[in-house]
Amino acid sequence: MASKKIRSLRELYQDDPQRADALLFGRVPHGDRRGFLRGAGLAAMGATLGAAIPFHRFMPSGLIPVALAETTEEFVLEGKDGLIVLNDRPINAETPAHLLDDDVTPTARHFVRNNGIVPDNTSAEGWKLVIDGEVERPLELTIEDLKSQFEVVEYALQLECGGNGRAGFNPPAKGNQWTLGAIGNSKWTGVRLKDVLEKAGVKPSAVYTGHFGADTHLSGDPDKQALSRGMPIEKALDPYNLIAFQQNGQDLHPLNGAPLRLVVPGWPGSCSQKWLTRIWVRDRKHDGSKMEVPSYSVPAYPVAPGTDVPEADFVTIHSMPVKSMITSPQSGETLEPGQKSLALRGHAWAGDAGITKVEISNDFGATWSEATLKPLMNPYSWVTFESEVSFPTHGYYEIWARATDENGIAQPFAAPWNPKGYLNNAMHRIAVMVPRA
Incomplete structure (x- = not known):
């Protein structure tokens, strides 16, 4: 055999x-x-x-010692800095953890997640957004209409792909093998989706939104949608959801949805439709492309790795789980001879929930110390943590980070397996070498 x-x-x-x-x-x-x-x-x-x-x-x-498990291969896209390209049709690229150290993620270092082909025309001129369906007053708005008719706001908002961490599951799940870097926390400028929906007059019959963009299906068939997802109307009316036209004070990058996109923080990034053209308010759950099981869905109960789960037992992903990432130092760093401590930084986030603490261990989880959390910029931003880590002697160390959210849920050492490889929120580990003095 x-x-x-x-x-x-x-x-x-x-x-x-x-x-x-x-x-x-x-x-x-x-x-x-x-x-x-x-x-x-x-x-x-x-x-x-x-x-x-x-x-x-x-x-x-x-x-597995993390120093053995890690590999890196940097690949630069136009307007992007050091992203690792996972796929070129469609274009998908993640950011190495050490390049995500900024409290606010630069546009050049924000990950790219596409399902279809980027539209040829991403100019704001003549762009229109339609709001229709279960509303009293259907709207057709230009970007200038959005700016002039609604309050323009700016928030730092965490945006994460539902498959971030997929590479850590076994048996492997099909799809882009994201490691850690399908996450960003840029400052987004736009208008509240809530304000636009309220101007349209959401009917009592409204249950869900359906989102549509100008990207096209990989097949080139104009009758097929690349991606059209949505969210329950209760989530759609959250005041931190934006119809955004700027990222970090500049027009959106074409790969990040120029000229107009949704930003729905805390939920899978697929809810944040790029190249936004239409929001259809519906009287039932949306049934667009990638709304069907098992897309962006997980089993309703724990399953053993490799289990064949019936479609009826899947539930759609809503809020993303608690998670953290060490961004400084870069994994694999060797300290200077005689150096016995280092400053540690990173970020933590938890979907719709807040973060209450981040703990650090350098002895494989035998003991933990609590990191300092910096003030939160606004709800739905990630929080930055800082710590000082000491090493008693020379050798190989792993530093582990574990975040806990306001519901008391802490990151696991290993996340539960699911058939599509979603929601991997396992603790982040980095390797550090301490040389002899």
Whole structure:
């Protein structure tokens, strides 16, 4: 019988951690990893990492040292800085964690998530937005109408792809293999969706919105939609949803939806329709492209990895889960000789909820210390955390970050598996080397 092909180090460890340790570092006696890490296995792992592991006794079984699991390949799109391109048809690109250190994400470092072909014309001139359906007064508005008829506001808003973190699931899920960087927290300028809907006069029969953009289906068929999702009317009336025409004080980047887009913070980025042309207020749940199961849906109950889940048992994703990311230092950093501490920074967010704390560990989760949270810019912005991390001796360390939201929900070490690879909010880990003095 042919041996199973191992597609990645991550898959190797998730399928058979004992075999992974044996293949990489030598025999694991009686399946006892802690015993293994007291002997030759520890020396082999340390040699591979290039340093000793002071807190090796706390390493969970099957843990992949993050320094081994990480790979990077930078690829620059026009108007973008250091993004990693995952796909070019459609264009999708994420931002390495260390390039997301700013409290406000620069446009050049905001991720790109497309489902179809970017429209040829992204000029604001002549662009029109239609509001129709279950409203008393259907509207047809230019961008100038939006600016002149409604209050223009600016908010820092976190926007995350529902599949961010998909690369961390096993069995692998089809789709773009996002790692961490399908998240951004830019300042968006526009008008409140709530104000526009209220001017149109939302009828009591309104249940859901349906969103439409000018992008075209990959097939080129004009009768097919690339993406048309929506949200319950209660969420649509949240005052922090924007119809946006600027990002960070400048016109939108074409890959980020110029000249007009929705920004629906806290929910999957697919709700934030780009190249926005129409909002259809409906008397039922929207049934546009990518609203059907299993798109942007997860099982209504926990399932074992690889489970075949009936379509009737899926639920549509609403609020995104609690999550955090270390942005400084960059994973893999080596301290200066004699340096025994470093300053740590990162961000945390939790969909519709607020963040109450972020905890840091440098001993594989044996102990935790609480980071300092900077003041929140506004609701639905991510919060920046800062900490000082000390190291008792030289060697290989992993720094882990764990955020907790206002509902008391904390990030897990590993997120529950689901067939489409959504909502991976596992704790972020980075590698740090402390050399001999």
